[in-house]
Amino acid sequence: MRFADLLGFAWQVMRGYRSRTLFILLAMGIGVAAVVSVTALGEGARLYVVNQFGALGTNLVIVLPGRSETAGATPGIVLGATTRELTLDDALSLKRSPAILRIAPLIVGDGDVRVGARRREAPVLGSSTELLELRHMELAQGRFLPEGDPHHSQPVCVIGTKVAMELFGSRQALGEWLRIGDRRFRVIGLLARQGESLGFNTDEIVIVPLAAAQALFNTESLFRILIEAKSREQIGNAKADAEEIIRQRHEGKRDVTVITQDAVLATFDRILRALTLAVGGIAAISLAVAGILIMNVMLIAVTQRRREIGLLKALGATARNIRLMFFTEAVLLAAGGAAVGLAVGEAGRIVAAQLYSAIPFTTPWWALLAAPLTAIATAVFFTVVPARRAATLDPVQALSRR
């Protein structure tokens, strides 16, 4: 029997038993659509996190004060010695490393920001002029913090759009003065609207020079040092250099933690990928259910089409012919169902993308391949028994019954 004729025969069967065909297409379609949309959801979440990290800056290395050791207590803790603080000079000394492009020291605190009678609490960031480039921030108006020795500061600040709205209303904020605590700052720049990135909304912050923040919060110690490595390949060197330079400055104690954005990102990436795979697998169970439905329907078909199968044998069909007919039908049904499922899943993804534009819903390529292939493999697997039953049917008995 020719392949084209096998397809044609299966097509006739599918057309002949329309409601049955529709039910199988529906079941298979739901299974494939479930896999496609669920993995699109997971992949969307993963890409969202990756993008958020990307927005933090590129080739980022972060120095945190204190050492987070997972194993045992360090001698310092036993002896009651506190970890040394991270200072501005620590930060500036990092510029010695050839692997480091730029650094930005960071102090974070909550400030009481006032303009006349209007006031609001806002996170106040103390940093240097490099922060703008390093964190990929953009200005809407004015300038960023001035360059110069970060030990000394001018009374200036850069504010987020929401802060500007709430404090100045529709008035022009640029060039105006505001108060943080008991100090006055002139607004020299407005940040462009960027929205949330990893729990930090740049629309709601006030950025002041580092020395001003030190005075405001009455502290010398830095919250973080942000480092940008010269290139992706230099991230490892930058990390090693930062650890080494600060160890030397801290009398040989390793009392800071240096993390790379890459390492954190890789962890999130792994977790979310595994999660996507897992939920995709769970959705694939519905494909197995659809496979069982196919088996049932095919078993019914063997009984329903006894006479036809007997006739085909009388007309000279071999057992192989009969088996191939059943498998072709199953594969066509599964492929049709998979096509329906892919279309529905894709439509669902587009709708979801419209509703939640922040999350980049994307069906991963492996799900687009695996879902239809699983559907077809399940269909073939569950047709083995019905096909064998049909092929071994006794034609005399099959034909003798009315």
Add this chain to the structure above:
Amino acid sequence: MIRLTGIERTYVVGGEAVHALRGVDLAITQGEYLSIMGPSGSGKSTLLNIVGLLDRPNAGTYELDGRDVTALADDELARLRRQEFGFVFQFFHLVPRLTAAANIELPMVLAGIDPNERHRHLEALLREYGLEDRANHRPDQLSGGQCQRVAIARTMAMRASVILADEPTGNLDRHTGQEVMAVLERLHEKGGTLIVVSHDPEIGARSHRQLRMVDGAIVNDERR
């Protein structure tokens, strides 16, 4: 040439052995017109199925054109059925969802014959059996006589040399039945072997050789 020697066929029905055929010896030469008569359960259909290689005997040998086909593999039997035999049934046995043309074409499709050749032959068959204007009708849109003509045309799709008809007129009125018999007899006149199973004496009387079966054995073999 068909030669059956000592054919036995036993079924087990409800735990009891039923002898459908007991020691049947039969030789049929190419081009014979033969009828098998007898009461229900006398083994007529079983004999026809064994001749048509649809069923296997429990004992005895079957030689087809000098070749022992008793112990051939299933696929080989399927190939022989396709090439040598054409079945015509009481209930027509057409595939209900296929058109008349597709039903006639079915044996050629199963045999994997080239579509162009298939269509040429199909056109000729539709013309020959007066089914041209019924080609695209499905069996439920055809009369009984037309259904049986489709079934006969189907046996000619692979140019069967032996036509096996099991009660071909059993489901037709007298007039249509005679028409169908005339169509079958035309095949015989062209040199085909025609074997008709019937319990209608009028049908049996038309044949040139009449077998009478009782209880799985041939009790009478008469030539005219």
